[in-house]
Amino acid sequence: MATGFPPLTPGAPAVHGWRWRILLWAPHRLGFAAAVVVMLAASAWWAWVLFSRVWPLVALPLALPPILVHGAIMTLGFMPLFVAGFAFTAGPKWLAVAPPPARALLAPVILQVAGWAAWLTGAHGGVWWAAPGLLAAALGQALVAARFTGLIGRSRADDRWHAGIIAVASWVAVVHLLALAYAVVVQAIPHALVLVRSAVWLSIVPVFISALHRLVPFFTSSALPMVDVWRPWWVLVVLLGAALVEAAFEWGGRGLQDAAATRGIVQPLFCKFPVGWS
Structure with a gap:
């Protein structure tokens, strides 16, 4: 017999069993659940692509390089949804x-x-499926970034830097999604691969840097009250600077050369299947 239990989200009603409406109790529930759905779909698709190399009978024609499809969704797909769930729970x-x-x-x-x-x-x-898909993802990400930016604009807190870094990183994700859609349409595959790697350093890594710089001292002082909160700003600047340097390397020639080389290595792996990209 099912028993009622109090939800983890304060103020939400007790329920018997699981319901879809539970996802709307808090931003992190919705964002994290959506992120897991995208991550599982991407993982299942990638597993199928790898399996099709062993058993070609289940292979379908590929219109885009699988390394690009997988890299994009694993970087700009589920991670921004996790970030949104976190940002609208901790950010306020x-x-x-x-x-x-x-x-x-x-x-x-x-x-x-x-x-x-x-x-x-x-x-x-x-491409006429892929590019609109990226544009839809970019629009959704832009709406998230705009709403979070609005929270920062209404805040009078002394420290708005950490949230501001997350907001900037969210907008950078939008720019990368739009640029990726254009690169896919014009078949600029090496540039598209660099965009995926650039998004790691300019959109994903800054979120982790900001969150860790804000939260690690807080949790440390909570667990060890005798330890003073130590949150030096130079650490934040150095880590963000390192991410910018890595992104600059990607766009400085090394990344494009690596992307072209990667394409030359990966394409032959799929040449025995019907492949629509060249």
């Missing part, structure tokens, strides 16, 4: 503002999930 506390309801993020999240579904479809169906 950092900024001392009222958090938005999870329902306010529903449309952007659906856009991103649908966009990445179209992107995976475009791996076989062609």
Whole structure:
């Protein structure tokens, strides 16, 4: 017999069993659930691609390089959804503002999930599936970034730098998605591969740097009250600078050369299957 249990989210009603509406109790529930869906879909697709190398009978024609499809969704697909869930749960506390309801993020999240579904479809169906998928994901990400930027604008907290870094990284993800869509349309595959790696350093890594710089001293002082909070700003600057240097290396010639070489290595692995990219 099912028993009622109090939810982990304060203020939410007790439920019997699991319901879809639980995802709307808090932003992190919605964002994390959507991220897991995208991650599982990407992982299942990639496992199928690898399996098709062993058993070609299950292979389908590839319209895009699988390394690009996989790299893009693993970088700009599920990670921004995890970031959104985290940012709209922890961010309002950092900024001392009222958090938005999870329902306010529903449309952007659906856009991103649908966009990445179209992107995976475009791996076989062609650029006219893939590019609109990236544009839908970019629109969803832009709506998330705009709402989070609005929270920062309403805040009067002394420290808005950490949230600001996450907001900038979110907008950088939008730029990379738009540029990636263009690169796919014009078949600039080496540039598209560099965009994927650039997004790691300019969009994903800064979020981790900012969150860790903010949270590690907080959790340390909570567990060890005798230890003073130590959050030197130079550490944040050095780590962000290192990420910028890595991104500069990607665009400084090394990344394009590596991308072209990677394409030359990977393409022959799929040459025995019907492949639509060259």
